[in-house]
Structures are given as C-alpha cells and as structure tokens.
Amino acid sequence: xxxxxxxxxxxxxxxxxxxxxxxxxxxxxxxxxxxxxxxxxxxxxxxxxxxxxxxxxxxxxxxxxxxxxxxxxxxxxxxxxxxxxxxxxxxxxxxxxxxxxxxxxxxxxxxxxxxxxxxxxxxxxxxxxxxxxxxxxxxxxxxxxxxxxxxxxxxxxxxxxxxxxxxxxxxxxxxxxxxxxxxxxxxxxxxxxxxxxxxxxxxxxxxxxxxxxxxx
Numbered sequence: 732x733x734x735x736x737x738x739x740x741x742x743x744x745x746x747x748x749x750x751x752x753x754x755x756x757x758x759x760x761x762x763x764x765x766x767x768x769x770x771x772x773x774x775x776x777x778x779x780x781x782x783x784x785x786x787x788x789x790x791x792x793x794x795x796x797x798x799x800x801x802x803x804x805x806x807x808x809x810x811x812x813x814x815x816x817x818x819x820x821x822x823x824x825x826x827x828x829x830x831x832x833x834x835x836x837x838x839x840x841x842x843x844x845x846x847x848x849x850x851x852x853x854x855x856x857x858x859x860x861x862x863x864x865x866x867x868x869x870x871x872x873x874x875x876x877x878x879x880x881x882x883x884x885x886x887x888x889x890x891x892x893x894x895x896x897x898x899x900x901x902x903x904x905x906x907x908x909x910x911x912x913x914x915x916x917x918x919x920x921x922x923x924x925x926x927x928x929x930x931x932x933x934x935x936x937x938x939x940x941x942x943x944x945x946x947x
Contacts, residue, residue, distance in 0.1 A: 736916055739918065746921050749770045753899060774820070782863060785803060786802075807832070809831060815837070834855065835853045838879060840875070849883075858884070858888050858889045872905055872933045877896065891916055894913075901918065
C-alpha cells in the first residue's frame with residue numbers, strides 16, 4: 732500500500748481563535764507574537780498524537796500503586812525552526828516538548844527568483860536513528876524553504892516518516908511538492924489557503940510572519 736501525505740487541520744476552537752488574531756492586520760506585534768506562540772503550542776500538541784513512543788510502568792500515589800504511561804526518555808526528539816519566521820512557533824512547541832533538542836536552520840528568500848538560500852545551519856552531522864523531528868514553519872507557500880529543509884534533514888539520516896511539520900497557513904504548491912517527494916510526512920496546519928500572489932505570498936494568508944512578529 733503506497734503512502735500518502737497527510738495534512739491535518741485541527742478543528743480546535745483555540746486554534747481557530749488564534750488564527751483569527753494572527754490573520755488580522757490590526758493585531759499589534761505583541762499580540763501577534765502571543766497568537767503565534769499559542770498556535771505553536773496547540774499545533775505541536777496535535778502533532779504529538781500517536782507519535783512519541785511510550786513505556787507502560789507504575790507509580791506510587793499517596794494511597795498506593797497505579798498503572799502509568801510515560802514517554803520513553805530514550806527517544807531522541809528534535810525541533811527545527813526555519814528562521815526567521817519559524818521562531819514565532821518555537822516557544823509554544825518547546826512548552827509541549829521541553830526536553831527536545833533545538834537545531835536552528837536559517838533561510839532567506841531571493842525576492843527576484845523566490846528561491847531560498849541558507850545563511851545559518853546548526854543541524855547535526857547526522858540524526859540518531861528513530862529521532863522524531865518537528866519542523867516549525869508558519870507559511871508553507873511556494874515550497875522552496877520546506878523542500879530545502881527536508882533535503883538537508885534527509886542528507887543527515889533523518890527519516891521522513893518520523894518528521895512532522897507545524898504551520899499556520901499552507902498552500903497547494905508546497906503541499907504538492909512535499910507529497911510527491913516525501914509521501915510519509917504529516918503536516919499540522921491551522922488552515923489551507925488556495926492562492927499565492929506574484930510575490931509568492933499566500934493569499935489571504937497573514938502577511939510576512941517574521942516581519943509582523945519582530946516588527947521590522
């Protein structure tokens with residue numbers, strides 16, 4: 732049975748609420764950052780379902796023993812924010828995964844070609860087997876940045892089937908490229924918009940997430 736890219740749009744009211752706050756052009760920078768942090772938190776929470784290996788054990792309550800389930804502490808977990816905008820989701824993701832290692836990967840876009848180029852690469856030489864990797868990238872638009880990131884990860888022995896992506900707004904061009912090349916991926920996004928403009932921005936989208944968050 733062939734694998735197929737899976738894209739989840741959680742119907743949670745908190746996701747919808749903070750998406751509305753992030754979309755609104757009148758939202759000030761401080762509230763925009765709060766909205767992105769909250770989206771990072773709730774999208775990461777959703778992405779963790781049935782993904783982290785667990786151990787069945789027992790604990791002692793004040794009144795006696797009780798069966799317990801814990802996350803296997805030996806499973807390596809990594810978060811890869813795609814800079815700059817990926818930083819806006821990082822705080823929320825780290826609150827859900829406080830023990831995860833964080834590897835920054837910085838990409839900027841050539842505004843003429845719309846192609847990304849790397850200016851910072853803090854990825855390890857290789858990822859340990861079975862490493863769960865969460866990528867934070869608010870906008871999956873043309874697909875250039877996320878495809879470049881996935882190529883770097885797989886060159887470092889990352890298993891695409893153990894990679895999950897959180898985004899705020901996704902568009903068909905990026906999803907189609909990911910589905911063709913990495914069908915085992917799972918993506919968790921607050922919404923899917925249908926169009927890109929001539930500058931490669933998602934419409935209606937939410938604008939430039941990095942500029943809005945950092946007020947630049």
